Every structure is written in structure tokens, then in C-alpha cells.
Amino acid sequence: MRRAIVTGGESGLGAATVTRLRADGVEVISFDLGGSPDFVVDVSDSTAVNxxxxxxxxxxxxVNSAxxxxxxxxxxxxxDAEFQKTFDVNVNGTFHLCRAVIPTMIDxxxxxxxxIASMAGKDGNPNLGAYSATKAAVIGMTKSLGKELATTGVLINAIAPAVIxxxxxxxxxxxVLAHITSLIPMKRVGQPSEVAALISWLCSDELSFSTGAVxxxxxGRATY
Structure with a gap:
């Protein structure tokens, strides 16, 4: 049985991912600060993560969903504090988890x-400058890691949801919500289960020839 860590596993996309992966037969360990996770972990704290x-x-x-x-x-x-906090969670948190698990995956x-990135990381959402910047950073980190890990059997990809x-x-x-929803050609927001289905495939043996991708x-919002 495969084992997984899902951060932010008590709500939103993280919770949907936990549900889907468990249905796939994966043993899932959830990390979060709220709710009832398997481990209460602040992903911005590298010591706590380790x-x-x-x-x-x-x-x-x-799955880095926090x-x-x-x-x-x-x-x-x-x-300064608002900007830094957004980076601490969204970027540093992703880095801390990747750094902690990759060596044993390689072994x-x-x-x-x-x-979990965002369309905001590609397009930049107005009045969400810090968030957009962090998601662009997650995309860049993922692309770099994909190349570093390409021959190890460890595959890393990002997803870029629109409004979910x-x-x-x-x-x-x-x-802001109305504006970014208006950009979606399907004229609706996505559902967490739809995103979890994509994540399920990206976590599976069926994924074999994709890494460092977004x-x-x-x-239909994406243009590149």
C-alpha cells in the first residue's frame, strides 16, 4: 500500500484529496493546523515539519495543499508581515515538505x-499580489525539482486551479472573487472533487512520463 502525506488536509482541496486518495487505497496522513488532522503541523516551521x-x-x-x-x-x-506570512506558508511550507521527504523517495x-499552485501564479490576480507571487514561486520550484529528480523515479508536478x-x-x-470567476469560460467555479481526481492521477503509477509540469x-481560463 502506498503512503501519502497531504498538507492542509482538513479543508478545501486538501480534504478532497485525502478523501480521494483513501478511496484509491492509499494510506493517507494529514497535516494541518485546524480540524482533526493526523498531525498538527505548521508547514512554515521547518523544525516541526522535520x-x-x-x-x-x-x-x-x-501533496502540498496547505x-x-x-x-x-x-x-x-x-x-511586511502580511507579505512574509504568505510566503512562509505557501512557498517555504512547500519547500520544507519537499526537502523532508525527497531523500527517502530517491532511496x-x-x-x-x-x-498546489494556482492560475494566479500564471496570470496574476489583482489585489492578490502576494498570493500570485507565491504561486509563481511554487511553479518555478516545481519545474526546477522536476529536472533535478527526472532520473530518480520521483516525479513532481504542479496543478494550477482557477476558482474552486x-x-x-x-x-x-x-x-476579487467575482472578477476571477468571470474569467472562466465555463462560467462556473470548479469543485474540489474535480481537482482531487487530477491529483489522484498525478500520484499514481499511471503517471510515468511527466515531471516538472503544470x-x-x-x-478554460488557461491561455498557456
Whole structure:
């Protein structure tokens, strides 16, 4: 049986991923700060991440879903603390988990990592400058790691959702939400289960010739 860590596993895309992977027969360990996760972990804290991963032991799959929206305002109005916190969770958190699990994946000759990016990381969403910047960073990190790991049996890819019907969007201002929803040609938001289905494939043995890629799930919004 494959084993997986899913961060942000108690809500939104993380929770949908936990449900889907368990239905696929994967043993899933959830990391989160709220709810009832298997491990209460602040992904921005590298020491906490390392301790939790050491306790969990080797895993085959990592899904980096923990993330925050950050400040909803023009970039020049964001404070240092707001900007830094968004990077600490969305970028540093992804880095901390990847660094913690990749060596044992390499040793075992098999691994699947999925990083949750966003269409915001490609297009840049207005009044979500910090969030957009972090998701662009996740895309760049994923592309780089894909090349570094290409011959190891460890495959890493990112997904770039458009607006998905999750709790996370409850903290996005209605004006911003309306704007980014209007950009979707299908004229609807996505459902977490739709995203989890893509993640399921990216975590499976069926994935064999893709790494360092970005998979859009955007209702037609993606243009590149």
C-alpha cells in the first residue's frame, strides 16, 4: 500500500484529496493546523515539519495543499508581515515538505509529489499580489525539482486551479472573487472533487512520463 502525506488536509482541496486518495487505497496522513488532522503541523516551521515527517516515516506520495490567500488589497498597501506570512506558508511550507521527504523517495526509487499552485501564479490576480507571487514561486520550484529528480523515479508536478468552491475563498473579497470567476469560460467555479481526481492521477503509477509540469484545471481560463 502506498503512503501519502497531504498538507492542509482538513479543508478545501486538501480534504478532497485525502478523501480521494483513501478511496484509491492509499494510506493517507494529514497535516494541518485546524480540524482533526493526523498531525498538527505548521508547514512554515521547518523544525516541526522535520519532526513530523520523521515520526511518520517513509512516504511514497506528497501533496502540498496547505496555503493561505494572504492580503486582499493593492500590493503597495500590504504590510511586511502580511507579505512574509504568505510566503512562509505557501512557498517555504512547500519547500520544507519537499526537502523532508525527497531523500527517502530517491532511496526507494519511487515517489510522486503534487504541488498546489494556482492560475494566479500564471496570470496574476489583482489585489492578490502576494498570493500570485507565491504561486509563481511554487511553479518555478516545481519545474526546477522536476529536472533535478527526472532520473530518480520521483516525479513532481504542479496543478494550477482557477476558482474552486472551497472554504479558502470565503476569505477572498467578493469583488476579487467575482472578477476571477468571470474569467472562466465555463462560467462556473470548479469543485474540489474535480481537482482531487487530477491529483489522484498525478500520484499514481499511471503517471510515468511527466515531471516538472503544470496542469491547468481552470474551466478554460488557461491561455498557456
Amino acid at each position: 519532526l513530523a515527517v520523521a515520526e511518520v516515516g517513509p512516504v511514497d506520495i506528497l 496555503g493561505i490567500v494572504g492580503p486582499n488589497k493593492p500590493l503597495w498597501e500590504a504590510t 526507494r526509487g519511487w515517489g510522486r509529489i503534487v504541488n 468552491n472551497t472554504e479558502m475563498n470565503a476569505t477572498t473579497s467578493p469583488e 496542469y491547468d484545471i481552470s474551466g
